[in-house]
Amino acid sequence: MRKFFEKRDLLIFLLILSAFGLSLILPKGNGEKIVIEGRNFRKVLEKPGVYDITENGRFLMRVEFNGKKVRVVESTCPLKICVKTGWVGPGGIIVCVPNEVIIYFEGKMDYDTETW
Amino acid sequence: MWPSDSNNHRVTRRNVIIFSILLFGTLGTFLTFLLLRGGEQYYELRGFALGTSIRIVVSSRKINPKTIAEAILEDMKRITHKFSTIDERSVVKRINDHPGEWVEVDEETYSLIKAAYAFAELTEGAFDPTVEKLLEIWGFTGNYEDLRVPSSDEIEKTLKSVGYRNILLDNEHMRVMVKNGSKIDLGGIAKGYALDRARQIALSFDENATGFVEAGGDIRIIGPKFGKYPWVIGVKNPRGDDVIDYIYLRSGAVATSGDYERYFIKDGVRYHHIMDPSTGYPVRGVWSVTIIAEDATTADALSTAGFVMAGRDWRKVVLDFPRMGAHPLIVLEGGKIEKSETFKLFERE
Numbered sequence: 001m002r003k004f005f006e007k008r009d010l011l012i013f014l015l016i017l018s019a020f021g022l023s024l025i026l027p028k029g030n031g032e033k034i035v036i037e038g039r040n041f042r043k044v045l046e047k048p049g050v051y052d053i054t055e056n057g058r059f060l061m062r063v064e065f066n067g068k069k070v071r072v073v074e075s076t077c078p079l080k081i082c083v084k085t086g087w088v089g090p091g092g093i094i095v096c097v098p099n100e101v102i103i104y105f106e107g108k109m110d111y112d113t114e115t116w
Numbered sequence: 117m118w119p120s121d122s123n124n125h126r127v128t129r130r131n132v133i134i135f136s137i138l139l140f141g142t143l144g145t146f147l148t149f150l151l152l153r154g155g156e157q158y159y160e161l162r163g164f165a166l167g168t169s170i171r172i173v174v175s176s177r178k179i180n181p182k183t184i185a186e187a188i189l190e191d192m193k194r195i196t197h198k199f200s201t202i203d204e205r206s207v208v209k210r211i212n213d214h215p216g217e218w219v220e221v222d223e224e225t226y227s228l229i230k231a232a233y234a235f236a237e238l239t240e241g242a243f244d245p246t247v248e249k250l251l252e253i254w255g256f257t258g259n260y261e262d263l264r265v266p267s268s269d270e271i272e273k274t275l276k277s278v279g280y281r282n283i284l285l286d287n288e289h290m291r292v293m294v295k296n297g298s299k300i301d302l303g304g305i306a307k308g309y310a311l312d313r314a315r316q317i318a319l320s321f322d323e324n325a326t327g328f329v330e331a332g333g334d335i336r337i338i339g340p341k342f343g344k345y346p347w348v349i350g351v352k353n354p355r356g357d358d359v360i361d362y363i364y365l366r367s368g369a370v371a372t373s374g375d376y377e378r379y380f381i382k383d384g385v386r387y388h389h390i391m392d393p394s395t396g397y398p399v400r401g402v403w404s405v406t407i408i409a410e411d412a413t414t415a416d417a418l419s420t421a422g423f424v425m426a427g428r429d430w431r432k433v434v435l436d437f438p439r440m441g442a443h444p445l446i447v448l449e450g451g452k453i454e455k456s457e458t459f460k461l462f463e464r465e
Contacts, residue, residue: 037162092352098259112328112348116374
């Protein structure tokens with residue numbers, strides 16, 4: 001016969017609570033996915049490596065992702081602001097205005113945006 | 117009644133209380149969890165305008181936020197053409213192409229040029245909307261293909277055509293004239309203006325819209341996060357990939373001017389694009405200046421002016437700017453941080 005309030009009921013409550021607790025403590029998003037957005041493409045990098053970014057077959061830039069940070073190694077743009085930006089971590093952004101490319105991290109950060 | 121065969125499992129008052137606490141506790145945690153994870157309701161749009169990257173983060177209960185974000189980006193593109201120095205559709209180009217002649221302009225253009233003039237007066241020329249020719253001789257125009265250090269003679273000569281007093285304004289007929297070879301460049305204020313317009317556009321769709329708009333690191337708050345919480349904004353380290361400070365804004369704007377974006381290095385010396393209009397050379401002694409203000413036009417214009425003035429005397433910026441409604445954080449050469457007491461008010465929630 002089912003009893004009103006057993007020890008295993010308490011266990012269920014504890015399990016639910018700890019699941020919520022864990023999901024709050026664990027990092028929100030992994031912050032290790034890189035999004036590269038151009039005029040008409042969107043590329044997501046999940047694994048470390050060096051990637052050539054092209055648009056309609058035209059080489060735009062070479063991007064290096066080391067698993068934690070990202071940088072532009074070379075670019076076809078004139079002033080190379082994107083290259084000079086150097087390594088960028090979660091929350092940071094690399095902008096290449098002439099090629100209209102934005103590179104940023106996907107996932108939740110401990111702040112909403114950055115002034116620069 | 118639930119059947120029960122022992123005292124421990126009877127529906128006693130005590131058991132009901134424990135059960136209720138656990139039930140409501142779990143529900144409460146679940147709701148808090150939902151609230152904390154509620155960021156998904158913000159629509160985000162990224163794009164390019166004003167010569168930089170744009171990020172629009174907006175939420176509305178009244179209208180699809182995508183409509184608001186797209187209207188904002190469209191308006192930013194309009195402002196880019198209208199106040200460019202090279203675009204054929206530009207009003208600024210029309211004024212610059214007719215030196216010594218009165219050029220009739222629309223109300224928006226007149227107000228913005230007048231605002232630029234007022235910021236120049238307020239900062240005793242540290243902000244100057246006529247530095248265009250200086251930027252040209254250093255190569256900081258167009259595609260930056262000809263970056264170079266001009267001769268001192270060339271700089272001296274160019275300085276003769278720099279000075280906001282070379283802009284004449286005719287209130288009665290809404291006309292503008294440039295003289296002495298000056299050229300207007302609204303690059304130091306148009307971004308801020310576009311951000312303020314962005315907020316107005318969002319509020320015209322829904323007066324309770326919330327979010328923020330960012331243009332190349334300058335930020336205008338539309339409304340508090342979820343209508344209640346401050347937006348957390350990191351201040352970029354001018355010589356690193358991390359942040360050096362956090363600020364919390366429910367309203368207002370923030371803008372940063374730095375030497376780390378547009379620059380070139382010649383013979384081991386870094387030459388960047390923020391010119392001191394009194395010397396004709398890039399400002400020395402400062403790495404970045406961040407300004408918090410009520411509106412983005414003020415933050416934008418005064419971050420440039422603050423950068424120029426901090427190169428001469430950073431104390432003046434820390435002491436004088438709060439009276440103009442601008443709260444500065446300055447990173448001096450070497451990395452030392454100076455900020456006004458009023459800036460510190462934004463460092464906590």
